[in-house]
Amino acid sequence: MKILVVGLGALGTVFSCFLQKNGHNVSAVDTQEMVQKVQNKVVKVCGIWGKHSAQLKNIVSSPNELKNDFDLVILTVKSFHTEKALENLKGILKDKTRIILAQNGFGNYEKAQAYVKKENIIVSRIIFGAETINPGYSKVTVIADDVLIGSPENLIPLKELGNIANIINMSGIPCRASNEIMKFVWEKIIYNSALNSLGAILEVNYGKLAEMEDTQKIMNKIIEEIFNVLEAMGEKISWPNSEAYLEDFYSKLVPVTANHHASMLQDIQLGRHTEIDALNGAICSLGKKYNISTPVNWIITKLVKAKEKLVQK
Protein backbone atom coordinates (compact mmCIF):
# COMPACT_ATOMS: atom_id res chain seq x y z
CA MET A 1 0.00 0.00 0.00
CA LYS A 2 1.19 3.51 -0.77
CA ILE A 3 0.75 5.56 2.36
CA LEU A 4 1.38 9.21 3.12
CA VAL A 5 1.77 10.25 6.75
CA VAL A 6 1.23 13.98 7.27
CA GLY A 7 3.04 15.22 10.37
CA LEU A 8 6.05 13.46 11.89
CA GLY A 9 5.24 14.23 15.50
CA ALA A 10 5.04 11.49 18.12
CA LEU A 11 2.01 9.85 16.50
CA GLY A 12 3.07 10.26 12.86
CA THR A 13 6.46 8.74 13.64
CA VAL A 14 4.83 5.63 15.15
CA PHE A 15 2.46 5.16 12.20
CA SER A 16 5.10 5.71 9.54
CA CYS A 17 7.72 3.50 11.22
CA PHE A 18 5.39 0.55 11.83
CA LEU A 19 3.72 0.66 8.42
CA GLN A 20 6.99 1.02 6.50
CA LYS A 21 8.56 -1.76 8.53
CA ASN A 22 5.66 -4.03 7.66
CA GLY A 23 6.35 -3.76 3.94
CA HIS A 24 4.29 -0.74 2.92
CA ASN A 25 5.55 2.15 0.90
CA VAL A 26 5.43 5.11 3.29
CA SER A 27 6.17 8.77 2.63
CA ALA A 28 5.96 11.53 5.18
CA VAL A 29 5.43 15.30 5.07
CA ASP A 30 6.55 17.74 7.71
CA THR A 31 8.25 21.14 7.90
CA GLN A 32 11.55 21.83 6.12
CA GLU A 33 13.24 21.95 9.53
CA MET A 34 11.92 18.54 10.49
CA VAL A 35 12.82 17.02 7.12
CA GLN A 36 16.45 18.05 7.64
CA LYS A 37 16.53 16.71 11.18
CA VAL A 38 15.41 13.18 10.31
CA GLN A 39 18.66 11.71 8.99
CA ASN A 40 18.60 9.25 6.10
CA LYS A 41 14.78 9.21 6.32
CA VAL A 42 15.05 6.75 9.22
CA VAL A 43 12.27 6.92 11.79
CA LYS A 44 12.47 5.07 15.10
CA VAL A 45 10.14 3.90 17.83
CA CYS A 46 10.80 2.59 21.33
CA GLY A 47 8.65 1.94 24.38
CA ILE A 48 6.03 -0.62 25.29
CA TRP A 49 5.90 -2.09 21.78
CA GLY A 50 9.67 -2.64 21.59
CA LYS A 51 12.42 -1.02 19.50
CA HIS A 52 11.82 -0.46 15.81
CA SER A 53 13.28 1.55 12.98
CA ALA A 54 12.48 1.92 9.31
CA GLN A 55 13.71 3.93 6.37
CA LEU A 56 10.81 5.77 4.77
CA LYS A 57 10.44 6.07 1.01
CA ASN A 58 10.33 9.87 1.14
CA ILE A 59 10.33 12.65 3.68
CA VAL A 60 9.41 15.97 2.09
CA SER A 61 8.35 19.42 3.17
CA SER A 62 5.65 19.77 0.53
CA PRO A 63 3.23 17.11 -0.72
CA ASN A 64 3.71 18.49 -4.22
CA GLU A 65 7.16 16.92 -4.32
CA LEU A 66 5.43 13.53 -4.36
CA LYS A 67 3.47 11.61 -7.01
CA ASN A 68 -0.28 11.53 -6.54
CA ASP A 69 -0.64 7.80 -6.22
CA PHE A 70 -1.40 7.29 -2.53
CA ASP A 71 -3.97 4.74 -1.42
CA LEU A 72 -4.09 6.09 2.11
CA VAL A 73 -3.21 9.34 3.85
CA ILE A 74 -2.87 9.48 7.65
CA LEU A 75 -3.25 13.03 8.94
CA THR A 76 -1.53 13.31 12.33
CA VAL A 77 -1.24 17.10 12.69
CA LYS A 78 -2.96 18.79 15.66
CA SER A 79 -6.65 19.61 15.21
CA PHE A 80 -5.97 23.33 14.81
CA HIS A 81 -3.82 22.54 11.73
CA THR A 82 -6.31 20.21 10.04
CA GLU A 83 -7.49 22.74 7.47
CA LYS A 84 -4.07 24.01 6.51
CA ALA A 85 -2.73 20.47 6.14
CA LEU A 86 -5.65 19.44 3.94
CA GLU A 87 -5.29 22.56 1.83
CA ASN A 88 -1.68 21.54 1.12
CA LEU A 89 -2.76 18.03 0.12
CA LYS A 90 -5.20 19.18 -2.54
CA GLY A 91 -2.91 18.48 -5.49
CA ILE A 92 -2.07 14.91 -4.62
CA LEU A 93 -5.30 13.30 -3.48
CA LYS A 94 -6.71 10.85 -6.03
CA ASP A 95 -10.39 10.15 -6.34
CA LYS A 96 -9.89 6.91 -4.41
CA THR A 97 -7.42 8.08 -1.78
CA ARG A 98 -8.79 7.41 1.71
CA ILE A 99 -7.70 9.77 4.43
CA ILE A 100 -7.55 8.88 8.12
CA LEU A 101 -7.99 11.85 10.46
CA ALA A 102 -5.91 11.08 13.53
CA GLN A 103 -6.74 14.31 15.36
CA ASN A 104 -8.32 14.73 18.75
CA GLY A 105 -11.69 16.16 19.54
CA PHE A 106 -14.73 17.22 17.58
CA GLY A 107 -14.83 19.10 14.29
CA ASN A 108 -12.16 17.43 12.20
CA TYR A 109 -14.60 15.43 10.06
CA GLU A 110 -16.67 18.56 9.50
CA LYS A 111 -13.64 20.69 8.56
CA ALA A 112 -12.20 18.00 6.25
CA GLN A 113 -15.33 17.99 4.09
CA ALA A 114 -14.30 21.30 2.54
CA TYR A 115 -11.27 19.54 1.03
CA VAL A 116 -12.10 15.82 0.75
CA LYS A 117 -15.37 14.15 -0.19
CA LYS A 118 -17.08 12.48 2.76
CA GLU A 119 -16.79 9.05 1.13
CA ASN A 120 -13.01 9.26 1.51
CA ILE A 121 -12.82 10.44 5.10
CA ILE A 122 -12.01 7.99 7.88
CA VAL A 123 -12.25 9.22 11.47
CA SER A 124 -10.15 7.56 14.15
CA ARG A 125 -10.12 7.30 17.90
CA ILE A 126 -6.60 6.87 19.18
CA ILE A 127 -5.91 6.25 22.84
CA PHE A 128 -2.38 5.04 22.91
CA GLY A 129 0.15 7.56 24.12
CA ALA A 130 3.41 8.48 22.42
CA GLU A 131 5.98 11.18 23.08
CA THR A 132 8.72 12.60 20.89
CA ILE A 133 12.26 11.82 22.03
CA ASN A 134 13.97 13.38 19.00
CA PRO A 135 12.59 14.44 15.61
CA GLY A 136 11.51 11.16 13.99
CA TYR A 137 12.05 9.16 17.18
CA SER A 138 9.03 8.37 19.36
CA LYS A 139 8.37 6.47 22.54
CA VAL A 140 5.07 4.63 22.97
CA THR A 141 4.22 5.03 26.64
CA VAL A 142 0.77 3.59 27.22
CA ILE A 143 -2.21 2.02 25.49
CA ALA A 144 -5.78 2.06 26.79
CA ASP A 145 -7.51 0.39 23.84
CA ASP A 146 -7.10 -0.44 20.14
CA VAL A 147 -7.13 2.33 17.57
CA LEU A 148 -10.63 2.52 16.11
CA ILE A 149 -11.37 3.73 12.60
CA GLY A 150 -14.68 4.37 10.93
CA SER A 151 -16.78 6.45 8.60
CA PRO A 152 -19.03 8.71 10.73
CA GLU A 153 -21.96 8.31 8.33
CA ASN A 154 -20.92 4.78 7.31
CA LEU A 155 -20.23 5.83 3.74
CA ILE A 156 -17.28 3.43 3.40
CA PRO A 157 -18.03 -0.32 3.35
CA LEU A 158 -17.17 -1.86 6.70
CA LYS A 159 -15.26 -4.57 4.84
CA GLU A 160 -12.89 -2.01 3.34
CA LEU A 161 -12.46 -0.30 6.72
CA GLY A 162 -11.72 -3.73 8.16
CA ASN A 163 -9.00 -4.21 5.56
CA ILE A 164 -7.40 -0.89 6.43
CA ALA A 165 -7.66 -1.66 10.17
CA ASN A 166 -6.05 -5.00 9.46
CA ILE A 167 -3.13 -3.41 7.66
CA ILE A 168 -2.51 -1.12 10.64
CA ASN A 169 -3.05 -3.96 13.09
CA MET A 170 -0.67 -6.29 11.23
CA SER A 171 1.99 -3.60 11.30
CA GLY A 172 1.95 -3.71 15.12
CA ILE A 173 -0.52 -0.99 16.09
CA PRO A 174 -3.64 -2.64 17.55
CA CYS A 175 -6.53 -1.43 15.40
CA ARG A 176 -10.07 -2.36 14.46
CA ALA A 177 -12.88 -0.89 12.40
CA SER A 178 -16.13 0.38 13.90
CA ASN A 179 -19.48 1.28 12.39
CA GLU A 180 -20.16 3.68 15.26
CA ILE A 181 -16.90 5.60 15.35
CA MET A 182 -18.36 8.90 16.61
CA LYS A 183 -19.64 7.19 19.72
CA PHE A 184 -16.05 6.36 20.66
CA VAL A 185 -14.73 9.73 19.56
CA TRP A 186 -17.29 11.38 21.82
CA GLU A 187 -16.38 9.19 24.77
CA LYS A 188 -12.80 10.37 24.48
CA ILE A 189 -13.95 13.99 24.11
CA ILE A 190 -16.00 13.80 27.32
CA TYR A 191 -13.12 12.34 29.28
CA ASN A 192 -10.62 14.90 27.96
CA SER A 193 -12.95 17.88 28.28
CA ALA A 194 -13.35 17.16 31.97
CA LEU A 195 -9.87 16.07 33.02
CA ASN A 196 -7.39 17.45 30.53
CA SER A 197 -8.70 21.03 30.51
CA LEU A 198 -9.27 21.35 34.26
CA GLY A 199 -5.93 19.64 34.95
CA ALA A 200 -4.27 22.28 32.79
CA ILE A 201 -5.98 25.13 34.64
CA LEU A 202 -5.24 23.87 38.16
CA GLU A 203 -1.96 22.09 37.32
CA VAL A 204 -2.75 18.88 39.16
CA ASN A 205 -3.14 15.24 38.17
CA TYR A 206 -6.39 13.50 37.30
CA GLY A 207 -6.65 11.71 40.62
CA LYS A 208 -6.62 14.97 42.56
CA LEU A 209 -9.34 16.44 40.34
CA ALA A 210 -11.57 13.45 41.03
CA GLU A 211 -10.83 13.49 44.76
CA MET A 212 -11.70 17.10 45.64
CA GLU A 213 -15.35 18.06 45.99
CA ASP A 214 -15.01 21.43 44.27
CA THR A 215 -13.36 20.01 41.15
CA GLN A 216 -15.80 17.08 41.11
CA LYS A 217 -18.63 19.58 40.93
CA ILE A 218 -16.98 21.42 38.05
CA MET A 219 -16.35 18.19 36.10
CA ASN A 220 -19.90 17.00 36.75
CA LYS A 221 -21.19 20.21 35.17
CA ILE A 222 -18.80 19.98 32.21
CA ILE A 223 -20.02 16.44 31.55
CA GLU A 224 -23.68 17.29 32.13
CA GLU A 225 -23.45 20.06 29.55
CA ILE A 226 -21.84 17.69 27.02
CA PHE A 227 -24.61 15.14 27.52
CA ASN A 228 -27.18 17.90 26.96
CA VAL A 229 -25.45 18.80 23.69
CA LEU A 230 -25.23 15.14 22.61
CA GLU A 231 -28.92 14.68 23.30
CA ALA A 232 -29.77 17.73 21.19
CA MET A 233 -27.57 16.35 18.39
CA GLY A 234 -29.20 12.93 18.63
CA GLU A 235 -25.77 11.40 19.25
CA LYS A 236 -25.78 8.20 21.32
CA ILE A 237 -22.84 6.92 23.35
CA SER A 238 -22.35 3.93 25.65
CA TRP A 239 -23.92 5.66 28.65
CA PRO A 240 -27.57 6.74 28.54
CA ASN A 241 -27.05 9.92 30.59
CA SER A 242 -24.47 11.90 32.55
CA GLU A 243 -25.39 10.26 35.88
CA ALA A 244 -24.55 6.81 34.51
CA TYR A 245 -21.37 8.12 32.90
CA LEU A 246 -20.25 9.86 36.10
CA GLU A 247 -20.62 6.68 38.08
CA ASP A 248 -18.16 4.88 35.78
CA PHE A 249 -16.03 8.00 35.45
CA TYR A 250 -15.20 8.12 39.16
CA SER A 251 -15.19 4.38 39.84
CA LYS A 252 -13.42 3.05 36.72
CA LEU A 253 -12.17 5.60 34.20
CA VAL A 254 -10.27 8.00 36.45
CA PRO A 255 -8.66 5.52 38.87
CA VAL A 256 -6.54 3.88 36.13
CA THR A 257 -5.17 7.29 35.09
CA ALA A 258 -5.06 8.94 38.54
CA ASN A 259 -1.38 9.84 38.24
CA HIS A 260 -1.77 11.23 34.74
CA HIS A 261 -1.05 14.93 34.21
CA ALA A 262 -2.91 16.91 31.56
CA SER A 263 -1.11 16.86 28.22
CA MET A 264 -2.70 20.26 27.70
CA LEU A 265 -0.70 21.60 30.63
CA GLN A 266 2.49 20.43 28.96
CA ASP A 267 1.40 22.08 25.71
CA ILE A 268 0.82 25.34 27.59
CA GLN A 269 4.11 25.18 29.44
CA LEU A 270 5.99 24.57 26.18
CA GLY A 271 4.28 27.60 24.63
CA ARG A 272 2.25 25.47 22.21
CA HIS A 273 -1.37 25.79 21.22
CA THR A 274 -3.72 23.37 22.93
CA GLU A 275 -6.59 21.50 21.30
CA ILE A 276 -9.13 23.23 23.56
CA ASP A 277 -11.16 24.39 20.53
CA ALA A 278 -11.76 20.76 19.55
CA LEU A 279 -12.77 19.85 23.13
CA ASN A 280 -14.63 22.27 25.47
CA GLY A 281 -14.56 24.93 22.74
CA ALA A 282 -16.35 22.59 20.32
CA ILE A 283 -18.99 21.89 23.00
CA CYS A 284 -19.69 25.63 23.18
CA SER A 285 -20.00 25.93 19.39
CA LEU A 286 -22.34 22.94 19.27
CA GLY A 287 -24.25 24.37 22.24
CA LYS A 288 -24.83 27.56 20.27
CA LYS A 289 -25.90 25.61 17.20
CA TYR A 290 -28.39 23.48 19.14
CA ASN A 291 -29.41 26.21 21.59
CA ILE A 292 -28.05 24.40 24.64
CA SER A 293 -26.48 26.45 27.43
CA THR A 294 -22.83 25.52 28.10
CA PRO A 295 -21.48 28.18 30.51
CA VAL A 296 -19.05 25.89 32.33
CA ASN A 297 -17.41 24.63 29.13
CA TRP A 298 -17.30 28.25 28.00
CA ILE A 299 -15.32 29.51 30.97
CA ILE A 300 -13.04 26.44 30.90
CA THR A 301 -12.25 27.24 27.26
CA LYS A 302 -11.50 30.89 28.05
CA LEU A 303 -9.28 30.03 31.02
CA VAL A 304 -7.20 27.58 28.98
CA LYS A 305 -6.84 30.13 26.19
CA ALA A 306 -5.81 32.79 28.69
CA LYS A 307 -3.16 30.43 30.11
CA GLU A 308 -1.89 29.69 26.59
CA LYS A 309 -1.47 33.40 25.92
CA LEU A 310 0.16 34.15 29.27
CA VAL A 311 2.99 31.74 28.48
CA GLN A 312 3.36 32.78 24.86
CA LYS A 313 3.85 36.43 25.84
Next chain:
Amino acid sequence: MKILVVGLGALGTVFSCFLQKNGHNVSAVDTQEMVQKVQNKVVKVCGIWGKHSAQLKNIVSSPNELKNDFDLVILTVKSFHTEKALENLKGILKDKTRIILAQNGFGNYEKAQAYVKKENIIVSRIIFGAETINPGYSKVTVIADDVLIGSPENLIPLKELGNIANIINMSGIPCRASNEIMKFVWEKIIYNSALNSLGAILEVNYGKLAEMEDTQKIMNKIIEEIFNVLEAMGEKISWPNSEAYLEDFYSKLVPVTANHHASMLQDIQLGRHTEIDALNGAICSLGKKYNISTPVNWIITKLVKAKEKLVQK
Protein backbone atom coordinates in the same frame (compact mmCIF):
# COMPACT_ATOMS: atom_id res chain seq x y z
CA MET B 1 -14.43 56.78 73.71
CA LYS B 2 -14.04 53.20 74.89
CA ILE B 3 -13.22 51.13 71.84
CA LEU B 4 -12.66 47.40 71.36
CA VAL B 5 -10.80 46.26 68.25
CA VAL B 6 -11.40 42.58 67.46
CA GLY B 7 -8.50 41.12 65.45
CA LEU B 8 -5.00 42.58 65.46
CA GLY B 9 -4.19 41.80 61.84
CA ALA B 10 -3.00 44.49 59.44
CA LEU B 11 -6.25 46.44 59.61
CA GLY B 12 -6.94 46.01 63.33
CA THR B 13 -3.46 47.20 64.15
CA VAL B 14 -3.97 50.40 62.14
CA PHE B 15 -7.34 51.17 63.77
CA SER B 16 -6.20 50.44 67.30
CA CYS B 17 -2.93 52.37 66.98
CA PHE B 18 -4.47 55.51 65.47
CA LEU B 19 -7.47 55.63 67.80
CA GLN B 20 -5.42 55.02 70.95
CA LYS B 21 -2.90 57.61 69.88
CA ASN B 22 -5.68 60.14 69.43
CA GLY B 23 -6.70 59.87 73.05
CA HIS B 24 -9.25 57.08 73.00
CA ASN B 25 -9.29 54.15 75.32
CA VAL B 26 -8.58 51.14 73.07
CA SER B 27 -8.55 47.46 73.92
CA ALA B 28 -7.86 44.65 71.48
CA VAL B 29 -8.72 40.95 71.28
CA ASP B 30 -6.78 38.35 69.36
CA THR B 31 -5.46 34.81 69.86
CA GLN B 32 -3.36 33.87 72.89
CA GLU B 33 -0.36 33.53 70.57
CA MET B 34 -0.81 37.05 69.19
CA VAL B 35 -1.36 38.54 72.66
CA GLN B 36 2.02 37.18 73.75
CA LYS B 37 3.79 38.45 70.65
CA VAL B 38 2.71 42.09 71.00
CA GLN B 39 5.15 43.27 73.63
CA ASN B 40 4.05 45.83 76.27
CA LYS B 41 0.74 46.18 74.38
CA VAL B 42 2.47 48.55 71.95
CA VAL B 43 1.11 48.55 68.41
CA LYS B 44 2.90 50.32 65.57
CA VAL B 45 2.11 51.62 62.10
CA CYS B 46 4.36 52.78 59.26
CA GLY B 47 3.83 53.55 55.59
CA ILE B 48 2.11 56.33 53.67
CA TRP B 49 0.58 57.87 56.82
CA GLY B 50 3.91 58.10 58.66
CA LYS B 51 5.32 56.30 61.69
CA HIS B 52 3.13 55.88 64.73
CA SER B 53 3.00 53.81 67.88
CA ALA B 54 0.65 53.57 70.83
CA GLN B 55 0.28 51.54 73.98
CA LEU B 56 -3.18 50.00 74.10
CA LYS B 57 -5.19 49.81 77.29
CA ASN B 58 -5.58 46.02 77.06
CA ILE B 59 -4.71 43.19 74.73
CA VAL B 60 -6.51 39.99 75.68
CA SER B 61 -7.31 36.63 74.17
CA SER B 62 -10.91 36.57 75.36
CA PRO B 63 -13.38 39.47 75.48
CA ASN B 64 -14.61 38.13 78.83
CA GLU B 65 -11.43 39.39 80.46
CA LEU B 66 -12.70 42.93 79.76
CA LYS B 67 -15.42 45.09 81.34
CA ASN B 68 -18.57 45.46 79.25
CA ASP B 69 -18.42 49.20 78.88
CA PHE B 70 -17.46 49.71 75.23
CA ASP B 71 -19.04 52.45 73.17
CA LEU B 72 -17.72 51.03 69.93
CA VAL B 73 -16.45 47.66 68.66
CA ILE B 74 -14.51 47.40 65.41
CA LEU B 75 -14.59 43.87 64.01
CA THR B 76 -11.57 43.36 61.71
CA VAL B 77 -11.50 39.57 61.44
CA LYS B 78 -11.89 37.96 57.99
CA SER B 79 -15.45 37.49 56.76
CA PHE B 80 -15.33 33.73 57.35
CA HIS B 81 -14.70 34.39 61.06
CA THR B 82 -17.47 36.97 61.54
CA GLU B 83 -19.88 34.61 63.29
CA LYS B 84 -17.35 33.05 65.62
CA ALA B 85 -16.00 36.47 66.62
CA LEU B 86 -19.49 37.81 67.33
CA GLU B 87 -20.36 34.71 69.34
CA ASN B 88 -17.36 35.42 71.56
CA LEU B 89 -18.45 39.04 72.06
CA LYS B 90 -21.90 38.18 73.37
CA GLY B 91 -21.08 38.75 77.01
CA ILE B 92 -19.63 42.22 76.69
CA LEU B 93 -21.88 44.08 74.27
CA LYS B 94 -24.01 46.71 75.98
CA ASP B 95 -27.41 47.74 74.65
CA LYS B 96 -25.83 50.87 73.22
CA THR B 97 -22.57 49.43 71.90
CA ARG B 98 -22.22 50.12 68.20
CA ILE B 99 -20.24 47.62 66.16
CA ILE B 100 -18.42 48.41 62.94
CA LEU B 101 -18.05 45.43 60.59
CA ALA B 102 -14.77 45.96 58.76
CA GLN B 103 -14.99 42.76 56.69
CA ASN B 104 -14.96 42.41 52.95
CA GLY B 105 -17.75 41.26 50.73
CA PHE B 106 -21.42 40.53 51.13
CA GLY B 107 -23.14 38.73 53.99
CA ASN B 108 -21.51 40.21 57.08
CA TYR B 109 -24.45 42.46 57.97
CA GLU B 110 -26.82 39.53 57.50
CA LYS B 111 -24.72 37.18 59.64
CA ALA B 112 -24.20 39.76 62.40
CA GLN B 113 -27.94 40.10 62.97
CA ALA B 114 -28.00 36.76 64.74
CA TYR B 115 -25.78 38.28 67.44
CA VAL B 116 -26.33 42.05 67.41
CA LYS B 117 -29.51 44.03 66.86
CA LYS B 118 -29.60 45.78 63.49
CA GLU B 119 -29.75 49.22 65.15
CA ASN B 120 -26.22 48.67 66.47
CA ILE B 121 -24.60 47.38 63.30
CA ILE B 122 -22.44 49.69 61.21
CA VAL B 123 -21.18 48.41 57.86
CA SER B 124 -17.99 49.82 56.41
CA ARG B 125 -16.28 49.99 53.05
CA ILE B 126 -12.53 50.09 53.48
CA ILE B 127 -10.26 50.56 50.51
CA PHE B 128 -6.96 51.45 52.00
CA GLY B 129 -4.39 48.69 51.98
CA ALA B 130 -2.30 47.53 54.93
CA GLU B 131 0.05 44.61 55.42
CA THR B 132 1.41 43.01 58.55
CA ILE B 133 5.15 43.45 59.11
CA ASN B 134 5.21 41.81 62.54
CA PRO B 135 2.41 40.96 64.98
CA GLY B 136 1.02 44.35 66.03
CA TYR B 137 3.07 46.22 63.42
CA SER B 138 1.40 47.22 60.15
CA LYS B 139 2.37 49.11 57.03
CA VAL B 140 -0.23 51.21 55.24
CA THR B 141 0.58 50.83 51.56
CA VAL B 142 -2.11 52.54 49.55
CA ILE B 143 -5.41 54.39 49.83
CA ALA B 144 -8.03 54.63 47.09
CA ASP B 145 -10.73 56.52 49.01
CA ASP B 146 -11.92 57.39 52.54
CA VAL B 147 -13.31 54.70 54.77
CA LEU B 148 -17.10 54.85 54.54
CA ILE B 149 -19.40 53.78 57.35
CA GLY B 150 -23.16 53.49 57.38
CA SER B 151 -26.24 51.63 58.52
CA PRO B 152 -27.50 49.54 55.56
CA GLU B 153 -31.15 50.25 56.42
CA ASN B 154 -30.36 53.69 57.87
CA LEU B 155 -31.40 52.66 61.36
CA ILE B 156 -28.71 54.81 63.01
CA PRO B 157 -29.07 58.61 62.79
CA LEU B 158 -26.67 60.00 60.19
CA LYS B 159 -25.56 62.57 62.76
CA GLU B 160 -24.34 59.85 65.10
CA LEU B 161 -22.62 58.02 62.25
CA GLY B 162 -21.02 61.35 61.33
CA ASN B 163 -19.68 61.66 64.88
CA ILE B 164 -18.15 58.17 64.72
CA ALA B 165 -16.69 58.88 61.28
CA ASN B 166 -15.26 62.09 62.67
CA ILE B 167 -13.57 60.28 65.55
CA ILE B 168 -11.90 57.88 63.11
CA ASN B 169 -11.06 60.70 60.71
CA MET B 170 -9.55 62.86 63.47
CA SER B 171 -7.38 59.94 64.53
CA GLY B 172 -5.74 59.94 61.08
CA ILE B 173 -7.75 57.45 59.06
CA PRO B 174 -9.76 59.35 56.42
CA CYS B 175 -13.40 58.44 57.07
CA ARG B 176 -16.88 59.70 56.37
CA ALA B 177 -20.43 58.52 56.95
CA SER B 178 -22.79 57.52 54.16
CA ASN B 179 -26.53 56.93 54.02
CA GLU B 180 -26.09 54.56 51.10
CA ILE B 181 -23.31 52.34 52.41
CA MET B 182 -24.35 49.16 50.58
CA LYS B 183 -23.97 50.91 47.25
CA PHE B 184 -20.29 51.41 47.99
CA VAL B 185 -19.88 47.95 49.51
CA TRP B 186 -21.34 46.49 46.31
CA GLU B 187 -19.04 48.50 44.11
CA LYS B 188 -16.07 47.04 45.93
CA ILE B 189 -17.58 43.53 45.68
CA ILE B 190 -17.98 43.84 41.91
CA TYR B 191 -14.41 45.00 41.44
CA ASN B 192 -12.98 42.25 43.68
CA SER B 193 -15.19 39.48 42.31
CA ALA B 194 -13.86 40.17 38.83
CA LEU B 195 -10.19 40.92 39.46
CA ASN B 196 -9.19 39.37 42.76
CA SER B 197 -10.69 35.93 42.11
CA LEU B 198 -9.58 35.59 38.51
CA GLY B 199 -6.15 36.98 39.38
CA ALA B 200 -5.83 34.24 42.01
CA ILE B 201 -6.81 31.52 39.53
CA LEU B 202 -4.50 32.63 36.72
CA GLU B 203 -1.77 34.12 38.96
CA VAL B 204 -1.38 37.37 37.03
CA ASN B 205 -1.83 41.03 37.82
CA TYR B 206 -4.97 43.07 37.21
CA GLY B 207 -3.58 44.82 34.13
CA LYS B 208 -2.98 41.52 32.34
CA LEU B 209 -6.51 40.35 33.11
CA ALA B 210 -7.94 43.50 31.57
CA GLU B 211 -5.65 43.33 28.55
CA MET B 212 -6.36 39.80 27.29
CA GLU B 213 -9.56 39.16 25.35
CA ASP B 214 -10.31 35.80 26.99
CA THR B 215 -10.08 37.14 30.54
CA GLN B 216 -12.02 40.27 29.56
CA LYS B 217 -14.85 38.02 28.42
CA ILE B 218 -14.82 36.11 31.70
CA MET B 219 -14.81 39.31 33.78
CA ASN B 220 -17.59 40.80 31.66
CA LYS B 221 -19.73 37.74 32.44
CA ILE B 222 -18.87 37.83 36.16
CA ILE B 223 -19.95 41.47 36.29
CA GLU B 224 -23.03 40.94 34.15
CA GLU B 225 -24.21 38.21 36.50
CA ILE B 226 -23.68 40.49 39.52
CA PHE B 227 -25.70 43.27 37.91
CA ASN B 228 -28.49 40.75 37.23
CA VAL B 229 -28.47 39.78 40.90
CA LEU B 230 -28.42 43.42 42.03
CA GLU B 231 -31.37 44.19 39.80
CA ALA B 232 -33.33 41.28 41.26
CA MET B 233 -32.48 42.53 44.77
CA GLY B 234 -33.52 46.07 43.90
CA GLU B 235 -30.06 47.28 44.89
CA LYS B 236 -28.86 50.42 43.08
CA ILE B 237 -25.21 51.38 42.58
CA SER B 238 -23.51 54.28 40.80
CA TRP B 239 -23.74 52.61 37.38
CA PRO B 240 -27.16 51.86 35.85
CA ASN B 241 -26.08 48.61 34.18
CA SER B 242 -23.09 46.37 33.52
CA GLU B 243 -22.28 48.01 30.17
CA ALA B 244 -21.85 51.41 31.83
CA TYR B 245 -19.83 49.87 34.65
CA LEU B 246 -17.57 47.96 32.25
CA GLU B 247 -16.74 51.12 30.36
CA ASP B 248 -15.41 52.74 33.53
CA PHE B 249 -13.92 49.45 34.72
CA TYR B 250 -11.56 49.19 31.74
CA SER B 251 -10.92 52.89 31.21
CA LYS B 252 -10.59 54.13 34.81
CA LEU B 253 -10.81 51.53 37.58
CA VAL B 254 -8.33 48.93 36.36
CA PRO B 255 -5.59 51.20 34.93
CA VAL B 256 -4.77 52.70 38.35
CA THR B 257 -4.31 49.21 39.83
CA ALA B 258 -2.83 47.49 36.75
CA ASN B 259 0.25 46.25 38.63
CA HIS B 260 -1.77 44.99 41.57
CA HIS B 261 -1.68 41.26 42.30
CA ALA B 262 -4.69 39.50 43.80
CA SER B 263 -4.54 39.46 47.61
CA MET B 264 -6.50 36.23 47.30
CA LEU B 265 -3.55 34.65 45.51
CA GLN B 266 -1.33 35.57 48.44
CA ASP B 267 -3.87 34.09 50.85
CA ILE B 268 -3.86 30.86 48.84
CA GLN B 269 -0.09 30.69 48.64
CA LEU B 270 0.22 31.19 52.40
CA GLY B 271 -2.25 28.36 52.98
CA ARG B 272 -4.94 30.72 54.29
CA HIS B 273 -8.64 30.72 53.56
CA THR B 274 -9.79 33.31 51.06
CA GLU B 275 -12.90 35.48 51.29
CA ILE B 276 -14.32 33.91 48.11
CA ASP B 277 -17.58 33.01 49.92
CA ALA B 278 -18.22 36.69 50.61
CA LEU B 279 -17.48 37.61 46.96
CA ASN B 280 -18.32 35.32 44.00
CA GLY B 281 -19.70 32.72 46.42
CA ALA B 282 -22.15 35.28 47.86
CA ILE B 283 -23.26 36.14 44.32
CA CYS B 284 -24.14 32.48 43.77
CA SER B 285 -26.12 32.28 47.03
CA LEU B 286 -28.00 35.46 46.16
CA GLY B 287 -28.52 34.15 42.63
CA LYS B 288 -30.18 31.06 44.07
CA LYS B 289 -32.32 33.16 46.39
CA TYR B 290 -33.51 35.48 43.60
CA ASN B 291 -33.58 32.80 40.91
CA ILE B 292 -30.85 34.41 38.81
CA SER B 293 -28.42 32.17 36.94
CA THR B 294 -24.77 32.75 37.96
CA PRO B 295 -22.74 29.93 36.37
CA VAL B 296 -19.58 31.96 35.83
CA ASN B 297 -19.42 33.14 39.45
CA TRP B 298 -20.12 29.55 40.45
CA ILE B 299 -17.16 28.06 38.63
CA ILE B 300 -14.88 30.90 39.75
CA THR B 301 -15.85 30.12 43.35
CA LYS B 302 -15.17 26.41 42.90
CA LEU B 303 -11.80 27.00 41.22
CA VAL B 304 -10.62 29.30 44.02
CA LYS B 305 -11.74 26.79 46.64
CA ALA B 306 -9.95 23.99 44.78
CA LYS B 307 -6.76 26.07 44.72
CA GLU B 308 -7.11 26.76 48.46
CA LYS B 309 -7.35 23.07 49.17
CA LEU B 310 -4.49 22.11 46.86
CA VAL B 311 -2.10 24.27 48.86
CA GLN B 312 -3.45 23.26 52.25
CA LYS B 313 -2.88 19.57 51.50
